[in-house]
Structures are given as structure tokens and as C-alpha cells.
Amino acid sequence: MLAAMAIVATACDPKTENPPVDVTITLMYENEVFAEDGITVTLTATDNSASYQAETAAGVATFSVLPGLYNATATVHTVQTVYNGTVAVTVSAAADNSYDLELTASEASQLLIKELYIGGCQKDDGSGTFMYDKYVILYNNGATELNISDVGLAFLDPFNSNSTNKYMVDGVLSYASQGWLPAGYAIWWFTSDDVILQPYSQVVIAIEGAIDNTVTYSNSVDLSDGSYYACYDPEAGFTNASRYPNPSANIPTSHYLNTFLYGKGNAWAISNTSPAFFILEYADIEAFSKNEANYDYTSTMPNVKVPNEWVVDGIEVYRAGEEAKNAKRFTPDIDAGYVYHTTKFGYTLYRNVDKAATEALPENEGKLVYNYADGTVGIDETYGTTDPSGIDAEASMANGAHIIYMDTNNSTNDFHQRRASSLKK
Amino acid sequence: MKKFLLSIVILVAAAATMQAQQTYSITGTVLNKTDGKPVEYATVVLETTEQWAVADKNGNFTITNIQPGKNVISISCLGFVTDTREIVINRDIDTYLIYLPEDNLTLESVVVTAQDNSNSATTSRTIDKTALDHIQLMNVADASSLLPGGVTNKDPSLLNNQVFSIRSGMSTSEVGNVSFGTAVEVDGVRLSNNGSFATVSTTGVAGATVNNIASTNVESIEVITGVPSVEYGDMTSGVVKINTRKGRTPYTVTMSTNPNLKQVSLSKGFGLGETRRGASKGILNTSFEYTVATSDQRSPYTAYDRKQLQLTYSNLFDRGIFSRTPLRFSISASGNLGGSDSKADPDAFSENRTTQRDNSFRGNFNLDWLLSKKWITNIELSGSVVYSDKLSMEHVNVSFAQDSPAIHGTEEGYFVAQHYEDNPDAAVILRPAGYGYSTMYVDDRPINYSLKLKANWARKFGNINNKIKAGVDWSADGNFGIGKYSDTMTTVGDFWEYRYCDVPFMNNVAAYIEENITIPIGTTRLNLIAGLRNDNTIIRNSAYGTTSSLSPRFNMKYTILSPKDRRGKTIRELSVRASWGLATKLPSYSILYPVPTYATMRTFASTSTASGEAYTVYHILPRTIEYNADLRWQKNQQSEIGVDINIAGNKISLAGYYNRTLDAYMLNTGYERFTFNYTDISSLNSCSIPVDNRQFSVDRETGIVTVSDKTGALPDETLSYRERKRFNSTTFADNSNSPVTRYGLEWIIDFKRINPINTTIRLDGSFYGYYTLDKNLLAECPHSVTGADGEYFKYIGYYVGGDGLSNGRESQNVNTNITITTHIPKIRMIISLRAEATLHRYTRYLSEKDGGNRSYALSDGNDILSVMDGSAYDYEAPIVVYPEYYTTYDDPYTHRNFYEDLMWARENDPQMYSDLSRLANNSINTYWYKKDYVSPYFSMNFSITKEIGDIASISFYANNFFNNFGQVYSTRSGTRGSISSYIPKFYYGLTLRLKF
Numbered sequence A: 001m002l003a004a005m006a007i008v009a010t011a012c013d014p015k016t017e018n019p020p021v022d023v024t025i026t027l028m029y030e031n032e033v034f035a036e037d038g039i040t041v042t043l044t045a046t047d048n049s050a051s052y053q054a055e056t057a058a059g060v061a062t063f064s065v066l067p068g069l070y071n072a073t074a075t076v077h078t079v080q081t082v083y084n085g086t087v088a089v090t091v092s093a094a095a096d097n098s099y100d101l102e103l104t105a106s107e108a109s110q111l112l113i114k115e116l117y118i119g120g121c122q123k124d125d126g127s128g129t130f131m132y133d134k135y136v137i138l139y140n141n142g143a144t145e146l147n148i149s150d151v152g153l154a155f156l157d158p159f160n161s162n163s164t165n166k167y168m169v170d171g172v173l174s175y176a177s178q179g180w181l182p183a184g185y186a187i188w189w190f191t192s193d194d195v196i197l198q199p200y201s202q203v204v205i206a207i208e209g210a211i212d213n214t215v216t217y218s219n220s221v222d223l224s225d226g227s228y229y230a231c232y233d234p235e236a237g238f239t240n241a242s243r244y245p246n247p248s249a250n251i252p253t254s255h256y257l258n259t260f261l262y263g264k265g266n267a268w269a270i271s272n273t274s275p276a277f278f279i280l281e282y283a284d285i286e287a288f289s290k291n292e293a294n295y296d297y298t299s300t301m302p303n304v305k306v307p308n309e310w311v312v313d314g315i316e317v318y319r320a321g322e323e324a325k326n327a328k329r330f331t332p333d334i335d336a337g338y339v340y341h342t343t344k345f346g347y348t349l350y351r352n353v354d355k356a357a358t359e360a361l362p363e364n365e366g367k368l369v370y371n372y373a374d375g376t377v378g379i380d381e382t383y384g385t386t387d388p389s390g391i392d393a394e395a396s397m398a399n400g401a402h403i404i405y406m407d408t409n410n411s412t413n414d415f416h417q418r419r420a421s422s423l424k425k
Numbered sequence B: 001m002k003k004f005l006l007s008i009v010i011l012v013a014a015a016a017t018m019q020a021q022q023t024y025s026i027t028g029t030v031l032n033k034t035d036g037k038p039v040e041y042a043t044v045v046l047e048t049t050e051q052w053a054v055a056d057k058n059g060n061f062t063i064t065n066i067q068p069g070k071n072v073i074s075i076s077c078l079g080f081v082t083d084t085r086e087i088v089i090n091r092d093i094d095t096y097l098i099y100l101p102e103d104n105l106t107l108e109s110v111v112v113t114a115q116d117n118s119n120s121a122t123t124s125r126t127i128d129k130t131a132l133d134h135i136q137l138m139n140v141a142d143a144s145s146l147l148p149g150g151v152t153n154k155d156p157s158l159l160n161n162q163v164f165s166i167r168s169g170m171s172t173s174e175v176g177n178v179s180f181g182t183a184v185e186v187d188g189v190r191l192s193n194n195g196s197f198a199t200v201s202t203t204g205v206a207g208a209t210v211n212n213i214a215s216t217n218v219e220s221i222e223v224i225t226g227v228p229s230v231e232y233g234d235m236t237s238g239v240v241k242i243n244t245r246k247g248r249t250p251y252t253v254t255m256s257t258n259p260n261l262k263q264v265s266l267s268k269g270f271g272l273g274e275t276r277r278g279a280s281k282g283i284l285n286t287s288f289e290y291t292v293a294t295s296d297q298r299s300p301y302t303a304y305d306r307k308q309l310q311l312t313y314s315n316l317f318d319r320g321i322f323s324r325t326p327l328r329f330s331i332s333a334s335g336n337l338g339g340s341d342s343k344a345d346p347d348a349f350s351e352n353r354t355t356q357r358d359n360s361f362r363g364n365f366n367l368d369w370l371l372s373k374k375w376i377t378n379i380e381l382s383g384s385v386v387y388s389d390k391l392s393m394e395h396v397n398v399s400f401a402q403d404s405p406a407i408h409g410t411e412e413g414y415f416v417a418q419h420y421e422d423n424p425d426a427a428v429i430l431r432p433a434g435y436g437y438s439t440m441y442v443d444d445r446p447i448n449y450s451l452k453l454k455a456n457w458a459r460k461f462g463n464i465n466n467k468i469k470a471g472v473d474w475s476a477d478g479n480f481g482i483g484k485y486s487d488t489m490t491t492v493g494d495f496w497e498y499r500y501c502d503v504p505f506m507n508n509v510a511a512y513i514e515e516n517i518t519i520p521i522g523t524t525r526l527n528l529i530a531g532l533r534n535d536n537t538i539i540r541n542s543a544y545g546t547t548s549s550l551s552p553r554f555n556m557k558y559t560i561l562s563p564k565d566r567r568g569k570t571i572r573e574l575s576v577r578a579s580w581g582l583a584t585k586l587p588s589y590s591i592l593y594p595v596p597t598y599a600t601m602r603t604f605a606s607t608s609t610a611s612g613e614a615y616t617v618y619h620i621l622p623r624t625i626e627y628n629a630d631l632r633w634q635k636n637q638q639s640e641i642g643v644d645i646n647i648a649g650n651k652i653s654l655a656g657y658y659n660r661t662l663d664a665y666m667l668n669t670g671y672e673r674f675t676f677n678y679t680d681i682s683s684l685n686s687c688s689i690p691v692d693n694r695q696f697s698v699d700r701e702t703g704i705v706t707v708s709d710k711t712g713a714l715p716d717e718t719l720s721y722r723e724r725k726r727f728n729s730t731t732f733a734d735n736s737n738s739p740v741t742r743y744g745l746e747w748i749i750d751f752k753r754i755n756p757i758n759t760t761i762r763l764d765g766s767f768y769g770y771y772t773l774d775k776n777l778l779a780e781c782p783h784s785v786t787g788a789d790g791e792y793f794k795y796i797g798y799y800v801g802g803d804g805l806s807n808g809r810e811s812q813n814v815n816t817n818i819t820i821t822t823h824i825p826k827i828r829m830i831i832s833l834r835a836e837a838t839l840h841r842y843t844r845y846l847s848e849k850d851g852g853n854r855s856y857a858l859s860d861g862n863d864i865l866s867v868m869d870g871s872a873y874d875y876e877a878p879i880v881v882y883p884e885y886y887t888t889y890d891d892p893y894t895h896r897n898f899y900e901d902l903m904w905a906r907e908n909d910p911q912m913y914s915d916l917s918r919l920a921n922n923s924i925n926t927y928w929y930k931k932d933y934v935s936p937y938f939s940m941n942f943s944i945t946k947e948i949g950d951i952a953s954i955s956f957y958a959n960n961f962f963n964n965f966g967q968v969y970s971t972r973s974g975t976r977g978s979i980s981s982y983i984p985k986f987y988y989g990l991t992l993r994l995k996f
Helices: A001-013 A283-288 A353-361 A393-398 B002-016 B129-134 B142-147 B681-686 B898-908 B909-918
Strands: A023-027 A041-045 A051-055 A061-065 A067-077 A081-092 A100-106 A109-116 A137-140 A151-155 A180-184 A186-190 A200-208 A229-231 A256-261 A276-282 A301-308 A311-319 A339-341 A348-351 A416-417 B024-032 B043-046 B050-056 B058-064 B068-076 B083-089 B094-102 B124-128 B184-188 B218-224 B239-244 B249-257 B259-272 B283-298 B300-317 B326-344 B353-357 B359-370 B377-388 B391-398 B406-407 B413-416 B426-431 B432-444 B444-459 B463-478 B483-486 B508-519 B523-537 B547-563 B571-585 B598-605 B616-622 B632-648 B652-664 B666-678 B694-698 B707-708 B722-735 B740-750 B759-773 B777-780 B795-800 B809-823 B827-846 B855-857 B879-883 B885-888 B921-923 B932-934 B937-948 B953-958 B969-970 B977-978 B987-995
Touching: A023 A041, A023 A067, A023 A081, A041 A061, A051 B377, A061 A067, A067 B426, A109 A276, A109 A311, A151 A180, A186 A283, A186 B977, A256 A283, A339 A416, B024 B043, B050 B058, B068 B094, B083 B094, B083 B406, B124 B129, B129 B937, B129 B953, B142 B218, B249 B681, B406 B598, B406 B616, B413 B694, B598 B666, B598 B722, B652 B977, B666 B777, B795 B898, B795 B909, B885 B898
Parallel strands: A023 A100, A200 A229, A229 A256, A311 A339, B024 B094, B184 B239
Antiparallel strands: A023 A061, A041 A051, A041 A067, A067 A081, A081 A100, A109 A137, A109 A348, A137 A200, A151 A186, A151 A276, A180 A301, A186 A256, A276 A311, A348 A416, B024 B058, B043 B050, B043 B068, B068 B083, B124 B218, B218 B239, B249 B259, B249 B987, B259 B283, B283 B300, B300 B326, B326 B353, B326 B359, B353 B391, B359 B377, B377 B444, B391 B432, B406 B426, B413 B616, B432 B483, B444 B463, B463 B508, B508 B523, B523 B547, B547 B571, B571 B632, B598 B616, B632 B652, B652 B740, B666 B722, B694 B707, B740 B759, B759 B809, B777 B795, B795 B885, B809 B827, B827 B932, B827 B937, B855 B879, B879 B921, B932 B969, B937 B953, B953 B987, B969 B977
16 A cells, blocks of 8 residues: 555656646748747747747747646737737647747727726625626727727627637638628627727627616726716617616617627627627628528527628636636737636726836826736636736826827737726726 | 126026025134234135135134135235235134244245236236335335336436336336326325326326325235226226225334435324224224425425324224124225425525425225125225325515516506506506515315225136126215415516416215136136226316226236146246226316416516606417317227236246327417507607606506606607517317327246245346327417517418427337345345346437328428428438418418418518418427437335334345446437436435334
8 A cells, every 4th residue: 555655656756757848839931930039929828827928039838847738828029010919839758849920910909998997806795796887988099089880799609718619610710711700699880870999999898788887886887977878779679678678868879789689589798707899990881681591500590791891909807717618719919918807796898008118108108006906816716817017007108198008919019917897086 | 708607697597596595604813923912903804705704802803604615815914924815614613723933033934026906807016015125115105116027217316206107118208198097096096187287298197196105104015017806997007006004013113214204103003992882892003104305415495295194983883783794994094284295495485485295184984884795795885085285385485676566467468567556456557666575376176086886706616716896986076275376476576366266176986896707617717807987077067077988907827837736837927818898087277278378478568767667568468278068088999918827836927018199288379360559669769758757557458558747748759559460379178189199018027936046036127119100180380480570470280290300209218126025034134135237228319191101301401492202201301391381360260281372482482482481380409300219227225124123123124226327329410428317326325223
């Protein structure tokens, strides 16, 4: 017995059985080595237990890590173009650990998803979670005015990052090579033709509960402001009175977004935990949504095939605690990363600040507030993240600063989990 | 054959008119084999002539008026082994002495498996107390595992409803109301679920739950899986007869435990002594059991308990006027208090709680009067009542961000939601924003009572034994419950009152007659049984009126070789049997009177003010329920053949059956057109009354919304509206026009006991097949789907068997069990090891219709018109199901060709094409119709029982004791899955029994 225990104990010693091995990641773009120096490549264990970074030399990054399963990601951000890529890496002590990381190019957008709040918060009486207060904030990340009236809100199928993905065939997303994304359920569009976003300004869209939710739930958010927009269209079939209470009289009906339900149900089924949410731009989303020719039937309900080129911005959210099942839904040209989200505690997904670009704006002189402390590092032990720029965007904006947010089309780089909604002052 | 039968009839008729013949009597004494003391209350039965007596305090008994000839005498008493033997009565017998052995593990004859009832002409098996104790029965439904091919229950707790389901499959999705059709009787008291209003699932009505039957007081369970006697009605899938303990017994204490359950019981059969004249005062059996089961062994907070008291008084009147015609009498009452309760776990949010009562009262009496006349042997009168209280309560915390409407109105019209304080009778009540608790009750109190009169006539005509049984039954089902109600109307959600007690009782009067004749033919013996039952169901003041049904049943058993003639021969016993019969199941209230439902639409929602004030208008429409006066009672056509053979001490029993369920009950959906007026929130844009001063009202008939100024400063304003159209569903009870077929083979091989190691081996198993194809034409309007014009969907498709990808299923499985039992009488111990194996498990979903394809394979999963030639079964490709035809809202009576219109619309009308596409059910799943074979899987159980003298016994069992964590492979999906969903988890239990 003792001998057996000794053998087991010996077998469990990683130092003797699993020494670190070298891994080389070569960045590729259009079948050629992307021979740049100094590009950061991140190697993350798929179980989220470890993360390593190395810089490229002539497009090649070298690591020394323990054998296991990893994802290698890289993002190259130029003035107009973002190169993103990710590859699954199996590090073995016995095999050659050289992998190519294929980069795809995409353009940075002026209109961004600044914040996505979908996880709900704790009720005051300790009885559980209130989740009917979801919202999204869109942001003009540039110095020119934007008319976003042709913009729509959508999410990908499957709704949760850990759900079985019927589009995943032999480890590859079947739509990756077809130039479209499967938008589930329904796409919301603005009813007003005149939705203007001034430079460095934002619009709040209540996805559910366009009322002051803090009256009952003090941890929730007040979505009754007259400047806000609201997803509200009971005629379309979204009649769930809990998710769509009588909207605040402060919000004019012209601020309502409408939709067409091509799925089934009485509410927009955006995930509480882990959506792949995106915004798209097209002049007649309604007609496009209603046209059966644009439907795809891979899943249980039809999805609308949204051409990739219409996608303005996206965020890929991974469900905390589901590392074994979480899987990417966006293709790398839309979003190459993911941000972990712990649901139910009022946490929100908030975009990081592009420190260099923001500091470079002359009008920000003396207005930027640093020492950002609203991330969830420390309060969400495993999944907490923060803005590496250190700039407190909300405080700086309150100070009159113009914030330029990070836009690398990679949620890992672009977002962090904030401890509270930015609407809670 | 006709001549043969005719001669039998003539013989019987002639014999019936014969003059009185010499009769004899038998007088004897029943003694305890162990100590030679008299066995009082031992029952002595002459099975051939159906006469009986009960031994007095000295063990003495007398039966008179016995026809001469061969007979079978059976002596039984609680706590003793029944003694059955042939006897020839050709003279008065004065000193028949019987020594009954006590029933304990010192006997070699002890068995712990289900035993065939060898005298029965149909398949019937009995599981006795020893076997039930050995498996430590906690729930009587677990006894099914001892039947051929039986599988150990995967759910050892009592938290889920347990039902009997005879000769059905391993899948819970079988249609045809199998458990509902299985009759369960406790001491002759039928547990009926006819009074249930529970929602009818896709598989039909559920059978009566048996969780509340005290398991420790069960003496035996008989399961009739074949064609039963016509005495049994209101069932289609066999009979389970549970017999509780009756007779004088010592104090018996039982204590049991397993990871999910604790049980303690006390029972005693009291002899009440004698009257001054020496007559017995009878026996009083008392039994109390307390059982508590928890869903999670780590937490006591979600639990089911039963506290059951049973009292049975029985006595014999055999003096004075009853001296030659004794009368047996018993009356029994049992009450159960208990149910399930999810008490608030202190670690969780407090005060949330759900409870479900499982209180019941079962009472019955039975009079058995032995007349022993030429023209009648005995007459039995029995009555029973079963009353259950299944009140459920759900107490949950609620919270609302805004005043939230809850709908309770049962009348049609438009209604503004109002606060309870303002109008307690409002059709729509506004629950105030904030926190609170809501409590919802469902009061469900079904009752069933019955009265039965039965006469038996048993005569011998030469060597021919003839028995005739005739009787009339009256039974009634009803419900005293008041359905849903709440005492927290300010917080409770939508519900509608429906008083179960207002529904008329369902009465059933049945008459039956059965002829049972046994004819010796040489050394062989032929037993023929023919019976006819007529049920007349009366539901006064209802659309159903009176429904009549006939149930003929026939059984034949031919005993070719009898054991008594074959001692020392290779083949020691051989008999064959065959049965055919019809059985009828009465409907439940959930079929006859489905709980009404309501279509509700929010036709207007105002904006909300800063103070949270909001107005909402709902339209309420009671959905039509069409009471189907043509509803027929569900029937089952049963056919069975069986063989019993004993080869050199190895007993083999085979039974093959073929059952067809006809006219299965189902609830179907229809659609009716409906228009209503809708007021969009944007209509408020033109309203000049300030938001905070607005007060809304609605015209109940038209739905037109009017805004008033609270201050009175501004005149009323009417909001603009528009008409909207939609379908509303309706409900009606129907009979399926598609039979459900079940067929199978059951086998039991009891190998000859291996005496040197005190071991017996049993190999039992079953092959079971199931086939159904739903050919009912069913209407479907896709739920929660919006039309391509953004309005309600306005098309209805009519599909063969519904709009699912499949309209039927076939399945087969082969289960086999090996039970190795080592019984060492000297040390009073019995050990059994049982391997349960599912060797074959096959399922295939079917999609078929007469005269063509019901579904098609697609070459492109995203193109519902890319159909390929041939059957969808021939491809592993995406599939589509089209409706047979469709109708539109505007033209509901014209059956339109779906495929042609879809083709046309694709080229000419994109919106119509989009809508019609929704009527085609397609899937990219390429293996939908693929045959699914699940790889074989196994599980092992172990049980041991040890008696410690006569005062104690202890049993231990471990199910799935290898804790099998293997995987099974499914050919349909090509994947491996955990075996845990197929076999029981590892669990174990211990029982201690004390007698004193």
C-alpha cells in the first residue's frame, strides 16, 4: 500500500514528469510570415489557470511553458487596420511545438460598444438576482459627429458561450468562410431617422426595463432618463411584462427601437451570462429581417445571416466557470478575443481606454483621472479584470476629457469587467 | 372443436339440473409444526369447490356440504407457510391433521423472487413478504423490479411520484396512458386517478401514485400481467393487487435506513378473545409506519414523509344461524398523513416553501358468506372508499420593479389593471412594486367509492369442475377540491378559479359473468375461462351522458404433464396457456373536463410616471373547450400465450404477448378566429393631458381606451386604436385513431437448486417491443411566431400526427437478470446477488403516413424545397415535414395545397413564402430517423438477510455496488454518454426487524 502511494505521489510531481518545453508561434498573414518585431503574443491556458506573453522577433514568438492546452492570440493595431488571430495550441513534451497563428485584418470603427450590462444584480432582500435591467452604451470614439439611425443590435447563436454550437463542425465555425454571422432571435433597429452622436459622446439603450429599476432594486440601474433609448416593441411579439414594463414617460416614443421576431418567444433572449453581442449598420434592417431568403436553419430557430461587412463592433463574453465549454462565436476578423463575466453581482463589461490615443488629445490636458480602481480584480478572484490603461474614463469624462477607447477588435484587449454600472454614480 | 365445446355446454346444463347428490364434510385440526400448538385463525380453503373454514382456538375446523371427489385443500395463516395439497373426499373426514411450519429462514422452501401462480390461466406472479423484506421495499412500485426483466428503480427517494406501469418500455415517452391503465388495488380497494385534473402530458394521463402506501405492512403483491378476470374493470394494462397483513401476529418493529430515507414501523395483530359463549371476538390488526425521505442526503429540507395508521378488524360468524353457512367479515381503515415539503433551507433565502399533501383515507369492508348450496357456493359483498387530499401550496417571494399585472378574470372583455385595494374583484390586479410573498394553493381532493356484489358457484360434475362467477359493481369518481386559490391576491400571479367540486361525478355500473371450467382429459387437464363484462358510465348533466362498453375475455390452460405424475421423469411438468381479451379504461377528469385556459392579450400599456404609476389593459378570452360527446373509452386488446415446463427440476416459464391500445385518450387543439382592438403606446403622443394627471379607462366591449384628467381641467380624450387579428387555440378531448402496439416475451428459468452449496440460480428476462404511428390529422399554428408582415401568424397547418419531425416511434429492449441466491437454513441467512443487464436497447423515430412521404430529405438544409426522391429514412440528410394542407385566417375552410403554394410564393410573394416556410418543420439534424442502438450495460445488486433467532432479522442491500461509472454508445448520435442515466446510482440500505 505504501509503495503504491509512493508511486502515485511520484506520478503527481510535475517537476520530474512535466518540465517546461519550448513553443514557437509564428504570425502569418495571407500565407506569409508577418515578420514584425515586438508584437505581443499571449499564450493562455484553456482552463484560465495561466497566461504568458512574449514579443515577436521577425514574426516569431518563443515561450517555455508546461505541456497542456493553450490558446495563442495576437493583435496588431495600426492606424486604420487591426490584425487579429488566435490558434489552439497543444503543448506536448514529445512533439514539435511550432504553430502558425493566422492573422486576419479588419478595420477599426468610430462607433463602439462602450459598455454592455447584462448580468443583473442582487435584490435588496437577498432573495436572488434581478436581471431585467440590461442595457448597452454605444459611443462615438472619434472627433466627428455620427448618425447611427441605421444601426441595429444583435447577438449570435448560440446565446451562451458554453452552449452547444451547432455551427461548430470539426472544430471550425461553419459560417467562418461564408462571410456572414448568424444573428439569433431578432435584430433591433432605431425608429428615428435622426439619432446623432456627437464626438466622444454616448447613447444609452435600455434592452429591458426602461424604467427606474432602483426604486425596487437599489443595486440596479435607473434606465428612465429622457435621453435614453429603449428596446420596446410589444407589437412585434415581445410582450413579456416583466422584461418590458410600461416604459418611463420620460423616454419619448421616438426613442424606441423596434424589431421583427423571426425566432420564437415573448422577449429578446440575450444571454444573462455570455452573449456574443454586436452592432451592425444597414439601411433597412426591418426588410432584411423579414426576408426568408436571409434565414439560416442550422439551429433550432432560424437565424438571420448578417454579412460580416455590416458589423460595426462586437463583444465576445465568456461565462465564468465554464472554461471547459466556452467557445468563440465571432470569427477573428470581427473579434479575436473574449472577456470573462461573472453574472448576478452588478458587474458590467466596460471598454478599456486607449491610453496613448487619449493622452495624445491636446484638449485632455489636465483632465484625465488616473488610478482607475473600478475593475473587478481583487473582488472577483478568478475572473476579475481591470483597465490596464489606469485611466478612469468616467471620472475623466466628468472632468471634461474626451476619451478614446481601445478598439483592437479583440475583447480580451478591449474590455474588462467593471465592478458597477457606469450609470451608477 | 365446436362439437367439443357444445358437448361441454350440454354437459354443464344437464349437470346443473341433476338431483342432489351425496355430500361430505371434513373436520380437522391445524397445528404449529414447531411446537404442536393449535394455529387459531388458520384459513382452510377447498379450492376446487371454493368452500372454506377458519380454525378456532383449538385449531379445529369443519367444512360441510362438500361434493365428493378430488379437491385441493389449502391451509394458510399469517406467519406460516401455506400448505396446499390434493385431497380426495369420498367420505366424511373427521381427523384431518395439518402441521403448518412457521415461515422463517430455517425453511428450505424460502424464495426471494416473484413466483408464478401455477394455478392461473393467465400470467400472474406473486411476490411474498420474504422477498419484499429481502429487497427492503420502501415503495411498493419497487416490487416491479422482481418481475421478469425488471430493473431496479433509479430513484430510491419518494420525492417523485411512483406509479406501476405493466408491460411498458424503458422510455418515459411512450404514449397510450400505460400507467393510467394499470389498476392498483390495496386489499381490493382501487386506487383511482380518474378524479385527477392534472395536465395531460404528451404521453397521456398518469396513473395513481403509490408513494403513500405503507410498505412495511404489505404481506404480498400479486401482479397480473396477462388477461385478467372480467371481475377487473377500468383498466387496460394489468392489475397489481397489494395485500396487507391480516391475522394474529406478535409485535413487530421495523427500522430501515438508506441514504435518502428513514423508516420505522410498529404492527401487531391482536386476538380479541372470546365471548362468554366461546365465540371469537375477532382479530384487530394495527400497523403504524413513519417514513421520511429526503431528496439530498446532505440536507433534510426537501423531504417527503408518510405517517400511516391502518386498522383492520376481521371476524368469523360460524355459530347459530351461521353454523352451516359461515360468514367472514372484515373492515379496514387506513389513513395517511404526509406529503412533500421543501422547507426553507436556512442557508438559502428564507420562507420560500412548496408543500404537497399526500393525505389519504382508504376504507373498505368485505362480507364473504359461504352458503354451500347447490345453486350458489358463496356470495361476497364489498365496498370501498378512497379519499385523498393533495392540496399543494407554493409560497415564494416576489418582487416587482413596477406595478405588475396579474390576470384572474374568467369573463371575456377588456379590463384595466387595478390595485387590489381599489377593486378586490378586478379581472386584472396590479401587484405593487416592491417585495412580498405570494402563496398559491391547488386544492385537489379526489374521491372514489365503490360497491361490489359477487356470487360464486362451484360444482363438480363427475370429473369436471365448473365455476361460475357473476357480479355487479358500482363505482363513482369525483373531486371535492376547489382548485386554485390564493390568500395573497396582492402578490400572486395569473391564475383562474376552476372548482373541481362543481364537476359532476362519474358513475360506472358494471355487470360481469365468467365461466371457469376444468376438464380432465386422460392424464391431462384443460381449463377454460370465458367472461364478459359490460361497463356503463354515467355522467349526468354533461355532454358525455351514458357510455357503454363490452369487455369479453378468454383464457385457456392445458396441463399436459402434472408434477404429481412425473416424479423422477425428465420432463416433470408441462402446461400451455393462451388468452385473449378486451379491457376498457374509463377516462380521467383531465380528459373529460380539462381545466379551462384563457387567452390574454395586453392591448394597451401606458407610459409610466416618475412615481411608478402605469396603466395596462388586457383582453381576456376564455378558450373554448369542446366537450366531445362522441368520446369513446380507451380499450386494450390483449393476446397472450405461455408455456410452463419443468425439465429435471429446472423450471422454465415463458409468456409471449401482443397488446394493442385502441382509442387512446388525447387532448387535441383546434383554432378559432379572433379580432381585438389594440392601442399602441404612440397614441399617447397626441394626448394633451399631462402625464402625471392621466387616468385611463377602457370600454369592456370595444377595448377603446379613454384618458381622463385627474384634475378635471381637460376633457376626456379617446386614444386611437387599430384592429388586430389572430388565432386562438381551443381544446377538445379525442380518441386517437392510431393503435399503440406492445409485444414481448418474458422468461423465467429457475435452475435446480444446487444443494451442496444451498444455492439457486434464476435467469429471468424480457423482450419488449413498442410501435406507434400517430395518423391523426392535427392542426398546428406555430406558437410565438410572428407573421412576415409583423402581425400575428395567420396560417394553420394540418399534419399527420402533428408537426413534429416524427409522428411515431418504435423501440425494443431485452433485459435479463441473473439472481444467485444462497440460502443457508441452519444459520437462517439468505444472500442474493443479482446482475441486471440490458443487452439490447433500440429506438427509432418514425415519420410515416398512408399513401406517401410524411417527411423528406433535403439536399440543402437551408432550402426547404430541395427535397430528394424517396424516403427520408434512406438518407442521412437534413429533413423537412410539410403539412398535408393549410388554411388561412381569411379563408379558414379552404384546404390549400401547401407545396404548390410554397413553390408559387417563392417566385411571386416573398412575404407569403416566408410565412408558409414557418409551417414546414425542418432540421439540419441528419440522424433524426437513424436507428439508435445503445450498447449493452450492466448493474449488480447485493442483498443479505439474517435472522437472529425468532426475535430479530437484519437485512442489508447495496444496489449497483460496483458503482458502475461506465459509458454507453449510441449509434444514432455516434456519441458516448454516461451510464448513470440508465442504471441506479450506488446506494445501500439496512433494515432491522424485531418481533416480540
